[in-house]
Amino acid sequence: MLRLFRRGPGRRLLVMGLDGVPHSLLTELIDGGEMPNLAAVAASGDLRPARSTYPTVSCTAWTSFVTGVNPGTHGVFGFADLEPGSYRQYITGSQYVRSPQLWRILGERGRRVVIINVPVTAPPPEVNGVLVSGFLAPRLDGATHPPELAERLQALGYRIDIDPWQARQSLDALLEDLDATLRARVAAATELLASEQWTYAMVHIMGTDRTNHFVWAKWADGDPDYAPRFVQYYRGVDAAVGEIMRAAGDDAELLLLSDHGFTRTVHEVNIDAWLRAHGYLAIPATEEAKIGDIDEDTSVFSMTPGRIRLNLRGREPQGCVEPGEHYEALREEIATSLMELADPDTGEPVLQAVRPREELFHGAALDNAPDLLAIPRDGYDLKSSxxxxxxxxxxxxxxxxxxxxxxxxxRGRTLAEGTPCVEDGAPTALSLLGEDLPEHLEGTPMA
Ligand SMILES: [Zn+2]
Structure with missing residues (x-):
């Protein structure tokens, strides 16, 4: 059937990111009648499973969404990374992203944006419009463009994120914190969407990821207290989606998505402990130990999740692994023996694969990629401590x-054939807006 959509500069798009919401969970909650707003949008469209990035972390995945390229091009491989040629770690900020994000592409074309809480937007870039940084921003003051927006948000009780440390102490405190954060997010989003001129708006909800991290097992086990509260939080998210999409107006295009799925953690697996036990990592286990302590006795080290780096001569300051043949042989040795890692209770393999970087990534930031990436089977959460x-x-x-x-x-659209992946985000957004696609984009428009 032929459908007509608004063309030209009048087109607008609202993207809502529901961090870490699995397709399977969403389907279950929709079928159970818990999410009527999502159900209505799903009934008009094409709710589809989608793929994340490797490594599967929000900073990497959302950066792929807003840039439309793989991590080998945009250069974000985790929450923290190493400064090239050093053992110094930095927290991934907007200044480390090597490809233009949607707000930059659109801003250069004179389009205005409203960007709320998207990961890897701290420090806040000077967008054509308004922006408030996402989690990892230290505080609201200094996390907005323009700076005076912070005061307006403060008045609405705005919070960038929950307090994840408090969450470790008490689930009740976490759930209260999540509710308050969500309510303030809705207040800010509805106000900004109504009062600003915008072509592209993006509202990010991080609380779903937080809830899943801390309450997933309680929900899966049908815990009498917390399973209902898990569902109640999701009902609140559904109401938030409803209010925000109504504030954007029916004439705006609407894309709802998550950046990765979720599952129950069977075990956390400390890759550094494995490297140490196998003689690759020579830093003794102490609370103060850090990557900066590496010397020539360490041939391999790692960073969460499953990012494995060789201590390469000429690249790392205390590098001891010779480039070329030695590097390749050591990579193969690590990959082969890591694959033997097995669950101590069941004997099941822990890893799905250990892949060399050039198989997973391509682009100008490939040099910053981990040498190997360990990819876990669902349930095995790879850590480096x-x-x-x-x-x-x-x-x-x-x-x-x-x-x-x-x-x-x-909303109202069938997706193109195939499984969408986060890199398809920027091209899809631009195509929904009727904008030309810059040539450097790697993803494919899904609508
Ligand atoms: Zn997460």
Whole structure:
């Protein structure tokens, strides 16, 4: 059937990111009648499972969405990374992204944007419009463009994120914090969408990821207290989606999506403990141990999640692994023996694959990519902690990310054939707006 849509500069798009909401969970909650707003959008569109990025972390995935390129091009491989040629770690900020984000592409074409809480937007870039940084921004003051927006948001009780440390102490405190954060997000989003001129708006909800990390097992086990509260939080998210999409107006295009799926954590697995036990990592396990302590006795080290780096001569300051043949042989040795890692209770393999970087990534930032990436089977959450010697550990975090089982949904539209992946984000957004696609984009428009 032929359908007519508004053309030209009048077109607008609202993207709502529901961090870490699995397609499978969303389907279950919609079918159970818990999410009527999502159900209505799903009935008009094409709710589809989608793929994340490797490594499967929000900073990497959302950066792929807003740039339309793979991590080998945009250069964001995790929450933290190493400054080239050093063992110094930095927290991933907007200044480290090597490809233009949607707000820059659109801003250069004179389009205005409203960007709320998207990961990797701290410090706040000077967009054509308004922006408030996402989690990892230290505080609201200094996290907005223009700066005076912070005061307006403060008055609405705006919070960038919950307090994840408090969450480790008490689930009740976490759930209250999540509710208050969500209510303030809705107040800010509805006000900004109504009062600003915009072509592209993007509102990010991080609380879904937080809830899943801390409450997933309680929900999966049908805990009498917390399983209902897990569902109640999702009902609140549904109401938030409803209010925000109504504030944007029916004439705006609407894309709802998540950046990765979720599953129950069976074990946390400390890759550093494995490297140490196998003689590759020579830093003794102490609370103060850090990557900066590496010397020539360490041939391999790692960063969460499953990012493995060789201590390469000429690249790392204390490098001891010779480039060329030695590097390749050591990579192969690590990949082969890591694959033997097995669950201590069941004997099941922990990893799905250990892949060399050039198989997963391509582009100008490939040099910054980990030399190997360990890809876990669902349930095995890969960590890197120099402090401990225990290989299999647990924590209050009972849910972990998955690569598949993210979701995409566009109101009133059928998606193009194939499984969408986060890199398809920028091209899809531009195509929904009727904008030309810059040539450097790697993803494909899904609508
Ligand atoms: Zn997460």
């Amino acid at each position: 120099l402090a401990g010697d225990e290989l299999f550990t647990s924590s209050p975090i009972t849910g972990m990310h998955t690569y598949g089982d993210a979701f995409w949904l566009i």
